Amino acid sequence: MNIPVNNMQTLLEQLRHIVGDAHVLTDGNLTAWEQDWRQRSHGKALAVLRPASTDEVARVVKACAAYRASNPTSRVSIVPQGGNTGLVVGATPDDSGQQIVLSLQRMNAVRGLDAANLTMTVEAGCILQTLQERAQADGFLFPLSLAAEGSCTIGGNLGTNAGGTQVVRFGNTRDLCLGLEVVTAQGDIWNGLSGLRKDNTGYDLRDLFIGSEGTLGIITAATLKLYPLPAARLTAWAAVPSLEAAVNLLGLAQRQLGSGLTGFEAMGQFALSLVAKHYPHLHLPLFQGSPFCVLLENSDHESEAHACSQFERVLEAALEQGCVTNAVVAESLTQAKALWQIRESIPLAQAQEGLNIKHDISVPVSSIPEFVRSTDALLRQVFPGVRLVNFGHLGDGNLHYNVQAPEGVDAADFLRQQEEQVNTLVFDSVTRFEGSISAEHGIGSLKVDQLEKYKSPIALEMMRAIKHALDPQNLLNPARVVRVIKF
Ligand SMILES: Cc1cc2nc3c(=O)[nH]c(=O)nc-3n(C[C@H](O)[C@H](O)[C@H](O)COP(=O)(O)OP(=O)(O)OC[C@H]3O[C@@H](n4cnc5c(N)ncnc54)[C@H](O)[C@@H]3O)c2cc1C
Numbered sequence: 260m261n262i263p264v265n266n267m268q269t270l271l272e273q274l275r276h277i278v279g280d281a282h283v284l285t286d287g288n289l290t291a292w293e294q295d296w297r298q299r300s301h302g303k304a305l306a307v308l309r310p311a312s313t314d315e316v317a318r319v320v321k322a323c324a325a326y327r328a329s330n331p332t333s334r335v336s337i338v339p340q341g342g343n344t345g346l347v348v349g350a351t352p353d354d355s356g357q358q359i360v361l362s363l364q365r366m367n368a369v370r371g372l373d374a375a376n377l378t379m380t381v382e383a384g385c386i387l388q389t390l391q392e393r394a395q396a397d398g399f400l401f402p403l404s405l406a407a408e409g410s411c412t413i414g415g416n417l418g419t420n421a422g423g424t425q426v427v428r429f430g431n432t433r434d435l436c437l438g439l440e441v442v443t444a445q446g447d448i449w450n451g452l453s454g455l456r457k458d459n460t461g462y463d464l465r466d467l468f469i470g471s472e473g474t475l476g477i478i479t480a481a482t483l484k485l486y487p488l489p490a491a492r493l494t495a496w497a498a499v500p501s502l503e504a505a506v507n508l509l510g511l512a513q514r515q516l517g518s519g520l521t522g523f524e525a526m527g528q529f530a531l532s533l534v535a536k537h538y539p540h541l542h543l544p545l546f547q548g549s550p551f552c553v554l555l556e557n558s559d560h561e562s563e564a565h566a567c568s569q570f571e572r573v574l575e576a577a578l579e580q581g582c583v584t585n586a587v588v589a590e591s592l593t594q595a596k597a598l599w600q601i602r603e604s605i606p607l608a609q610a611q612e613g614l615n616i617k618h619d620i621s622v623p624v625s626s627i628p629e630f631v632r633s634t635d636a637l638l639r640q641v642f643p644g645v646r647l648v649n650f651g652h653l654g655d656g657n658l659h660y661n662v663q664a665p666e667g668v669d670a671a672d673f674l675r676q677q678e679e680q681v682n683t684l685v686f687d688s689v690t691r692f693e694g695s696i697s698a699e700h701g702i703g704s705l706k707v708d709q710l711e712k713y714k715s716p717i718a719l720e721m722m723r724a725i726k727h728a729l730d731p732q733n734l735l736n737p738a739r740v741v742r743v744i745k746f
Contacts, residue, residue: 267305267357270326270335274308274359277318282309282365292340292360295348296407297610297617300704302352305335307360313440313448313479319361320477320734321446327732336737337361339473341384341415344407346617347703349472349739350415363414366479369393377485378437378454383414383478390483399485402429402521406603414478420470422699424602427654428521428558429486431699433469440480441468444730454482467725472701473736475729491563492521493570494595495555497577497586498546499525502628504582505553505653509624511582512555515573519566522556523654524602530650533608534601541601546585553583553653554602605650609661613670615648616662616678618685622694624656631658634688638662641684642677657698660685686713702740711742 275283284292284307294301310316320337327333334357340350341363352358363384370380374397381390387408394401403416405423415421416432417439429435438453441464451465468476499505505525512520528550534541546552555573559566570588577583589595609615622630631649638645644665651658662681664673686696686709696713697706711719722741726733733743 267335270322271306273322274306274319277322278308278310278315282311283307284309292343292362293351295346295351296344297346300348300351302354302358303356304338304352304360305357307362309362309365311365313366313442316361316363316366316442316477316479317446317448319359319446320442320444323359324444324446324732324734327734333357334737335359336734337477338736339363339414339418339477341412341418342386342407342410343415344411345415345419345703346619346700347697347705349419349701349703349705349736353704353738361477363412363477363479367412370480372397372399372485373454374399376454377487378482379485380438380452380454380480380482381413382480383412383417385413387411387413387416394485395488398488400488401435401483401485403432403435406606413481413483417469417478417481418471418473419701420699422652422655422657424522424524424556424599424652426652426657427523428518433466435484436465436469436481437484438482439465439468439478441476441478443476444732444735448479449476452480452482467729470701472703472740474726474740475735477735487560489521489558489560491559491561491566492595493557493559493563493566494522494589494598495557495570495574495586496546496589496598497553497555497574497583498549499551499553499582500549500584502551502631505551506624506627507580507582508553508555508577509654511577511580512557512573515576516557516569519557519559519569520555520654521558522554523652524554525649525651525653525658526552526554526602526605527647527649528552529646530605530609530648531601533612533648534604537608537611538604541597541604549584554598602650605648606659609648609663612663614674615664615670616674616681618660618662618682618689618696619657619698619700620660620685620689620694620696621655621657621698622689622692624653626692626694627653627656627658630688630692630694631660634660634685637684637688638681642681644668645681652699656694682709689713704739707738707740707742710740 366382366384646663648661664670
């Protein structure tokens with residue numbers, strides 16, 4: 260039973276008792292937990308908690324809920340955090356000094372792997388790359404892949420329904436998860452760790468928590484889908500004369516490779532030039548005369564020779580049809596990794612170049628060329644000299660359509676003065692093309708206003724009703740995703 264506590268020091272003592280003194284951090288440098296990855300927000304936490312088990316998480320939530328119940332004016336709340344690589348300021352505290360950062364990083368056990376069921380059950384704090392490696396060691400593929408995989412956690416991937424580079428074949432994180440274990444806002448443990456691929460017994464609670472960005476419950480473990488490892492994975496780098504050509508190439512590759520097409524990324528030449536500038540050791544970009552380059556991946560279950568001949572057929576047809584002007588196929592795993600490293604270095608190179616206005620948008624694949632052409636033109640007309648960093652997961656209609664200040668203009672000034680107007684211009688354009696203002700990064704606190712502007716009022720009302728039903732105290736990650744009108 261929880262004893263109501265009436266001041267924060269008593270609450271902190273209770274929390275120390277639950278997770279251990281060493282894992283309640285209140286002093287010293289807490290930047291790693293208080294500042295977001297892009298360094299756009301630096302909050303102040305009441306404490307950083309590092310529980311080691313689901314039971315500890317549940318007891319922490321119960322203690323905080325009891326504290327809130329006996330201190331109705333208190334704003335103590337909990338911000339779940341994984342690797343803190345999110346890009347929408349959803350995992351760091353505000354500056355009230357009343358939010359507890361609940362870091363899941365110590366909960367990083369693989370609870371089991373069921374080879375016949377093709378599943379793996381893991382704790383939320385497991386680093387994504389560790390999971391990929393663990394699956395591979397047993398001869399399986401866990402296909403979720405993104406540039407932050409060395410630091411992001413599966414709990415954060417589920418919390419944001421992360422996308423990444425393999426969505427064209429395997430879907431988002433949601434599609435890779437069969438079951439969840441969740442600590443509710445009341446501190447109860449819901450064991451939904453099902454390994455079932457079929458289960459139509461009512462509302463899909465798993466899908467409610469996935470993508471809810473820590474606002475409905477704390478994911479403590481998950482059962483994930485595995486796939487057989489392919490016999491070969493080949494990567495090609497192709498120069499394309501336009502985005503229309505890139506879309507045609509995608510269609511061609513989908514028709515000829517079928518489910519073998521596991522990656523299709525497009526990169527604008529300016530984005531590549533930033534990689535060349537800030538990471539010269541990466542020896543690129545290739546084909547500098549071309550406005551866009553495309554990275555394709557072909558996974559094959561037969562053999563490397565089969566993959567190679569299939570890939571060559573696609574690229575030959577593409578050259579004949581004019582949708583590719585030049586192409587290389589990586590001849591070794593090292594070369595393939597080097598090509599992917601260039602793609603993955605774009606966000607890092609962009610950060611090196613300075614502050615920029617990020618848009619993680621999606622439109623139907625067929626609309627991408629016209630969306631980019633018309634939005635580029637509008638931006639250049641209204642903000643002469645802006646530099647457009649355009650790259651992304653073209654295979655699934657998701658572009659990172661980012662706007663960098665004109666050369667020589669102070670980036671911070673540009674953002675202060677123009678960010679809102681730039682966002683309005685881009686998101687209005689996305690809406691005209693029936694797209695989404697957040698394809699894979701989520702809403703966090705950064706896009707709450709924009710969600711209110713661009714999401715249908717009925718959808719927002721249903722989202723608020725769900726939040727109210729599951730977290731009536733507004734204890735979990737308040738003011739993220741949807742602003743709650745009244746609790
Ligand atoms: C270089 C770089 C490249 C990236 N590329 C991609 C990409 O290709 N695709 C993509 O989708 N994202 C990408 N991201 C964004 C980010 O990596 C993903 O959103 C990732 O899924 C976040 O995981 P995390 O563990 O760091 O979560 P965090 O940043 O710690 O948290 C993200 C959100 O999830 C919530 N959360 C965290 N853990 C839990 C939990 N256990 N239970 C409930 N809620 C939780 C947090 O409260 C927060 O709202 C990239 C980021 C970087 C820095």
